[in-house]
Amino acid sequence: MLPVSKTKSLQPETFEKEPSKIEKDGDLHIKRSPSSPQGGPKKRSAFEDLTNAKQNQAQVQVSKRKGGKSVSKKTQKSSVRQEALKNDENLKSAGPKAPREHLDSAKEKKPKTPEAPEEKADVDKLVEVQPPPYDDVDKENLRDPFLNAIYAKDIFDYMKDREEKFVLKGYMEKQPDLNIEMRAILVDWMVEVQENFELNHETLYLAVKLVDHYLAKAVCMRETLQLLGSTAILIAAKFDERCPPCVDDFLYICDDAYQREELLSMEVNILRTLQFDINVPVAYRFLRRYAKCARANLETLTLARYICELTLQEYEFIWESASKLAASCLLLALKMKDLGGWTPTLQYYTGYQVTDLHSLMRRLNLLLYSKPDERLKAVRYKYAHKVFFEVAKIPPLDVLKLEEQLKLNTV
Structure with a gap:
């Protein structure tokens, strides 16, 4: 049996104020400095730009410069009446026109082109939207940014595609000093280590995968099998854990059967053998x-x-x-x-x-x-x-x- 020792669990561990306003006689006036591009505050009508008040003032100023006299209000009214009479005479000379009621009825009596049956069917299809045959499980978590629900389907599809890169085949016949029972005992010991350190289950699964992929490419002797398992857990913990255990913890659970340099050397050996591609789907x-x-x-x-x-x-x-x-x-x-x-x-x-x-x-x-x-x-x-x-x-x-x-x- 491989020795297991319980260890202590690791404990990880001015808004700027709005521009001041002055209330005066029930109205609010915003402060504006005279040096601003717009200058000081100016009074203007709400519809000043839409009227011809400025044009009238300009005409009066031009007439004054030329020495002319300003036109009185009575003459303006008389000119407006004359223009109105001319417009009435032009309408009478144009001849009789159809009354508006007849025009409206003619518009209503225009025959409508019948819609094609295909167009109606397309409209019905757009109106009657059929629900998908599956349940959208990510829809309810779209507002939670930590779940990445919008990318969840794509992430797992990508992981499923990566499985083709990590296909394992039988390798035990290539190991002269190991057998299937030894591997099973090692994995059983790794489960106990995962419990003692309270690691994630993903760490355990990844560590077992690293052991299998390493044994499929390199020869390991019986006396270094436990060192391989503990180092695989160390690498998986660095990859998946928020606060992974330190090297001394793994030396302790191995009952000090290995030195620190041996564990670090095995870590480098595993990473080089796997070409640092350790994101194995589990x-x-x-x-x-x-x-x-x-x-x-x-x-x-x-x-x-x-x-x-x-x-x-x-x-x-x-x-x-x-x-x-x-x-x-x-x-x-x-x-x-x-x-x-x-x-x-x-x-x-x-x-x-x-x-x-x-x-x-x-x-x-x-x-x-x-x-x-x-x-x-x-x-x-x-x-x-x-x-x-x-x-x-x-x-x-x-x-x-x-x-x-x-x-x-x-x-």
Whole structure:
């Protein structure tokens, strides 16, 4: 057994005033300095620009300069009357015109061009907007900038595309000094480290991925396997945690079996081997996203997390894609809780149909049926606690019942 020691949890740790106003005789006057571009305050009528008052004043000034006399008000009125009489005579000479009532009736009697039936159908289509077949789960969180709901779909589509870059194949035959049981014991120890340091679950999943990808490209000896696991957790914690543990903490949990220089050298070796590309898509991120799309409660999500975390110790699940594994774990948890099956919303956000998950669901259900190894108790003991709703005690689905549902495509 790999030694585990509990450690203490780390504790992270003038408006300018408005321009002054003077109230005088019930009116408000804003202060304006005489040196401003507009000069001092001037009185003017509200419609001064729309009238011809300025033009009349200009004509009077021009007449005064030329020596002429100003025209009196009586002469102005007489000239207006003469112009009105001339206009009446012009209207009479133009001949009779149709009364306005006849014109209005003629406008009403104009035949209207009938609308084409195709245009009416297009209008009806625009009016009757059909709702999408899936539920828009991000719409209700658009106002929260911390959730990035407007980019959530694009982010997970990008992560799903990146899975093709991190496809794992069997590598244990290339390791002369390791076997499948040693890997399972290492992952079981990493689960305990994640609990002792109270790290995020994403950190645990990423650390296991880093171990697998490193072992797929480099040879590791038995005596340095624990050093590889602790260093992978250190790198994952730096990537995902807000306050990651320090190097001395990882040396302590290894029971001082390694020196500080050895751990730092292993960190550089892992990063160079993986070419510093450690943003590996993990199943836990997809699982939380899909559970939100299904509007599953916390207990159902915890059950799906338990099933998914059991696969970390199993070597035969390393080549499964993270998104497909998360979708299968959620669907199996929904069936175990009798909460329905695959919905159009889940099919839209996951990109998987229910038939794509049949074989993986069978394997996951058999994993729950299998007798646990006495050396691998960390995950089952963890999820048997009341904090995790004791989901490890929920019995798996009956194999015959699951097969009947798979044949009828009712899952």
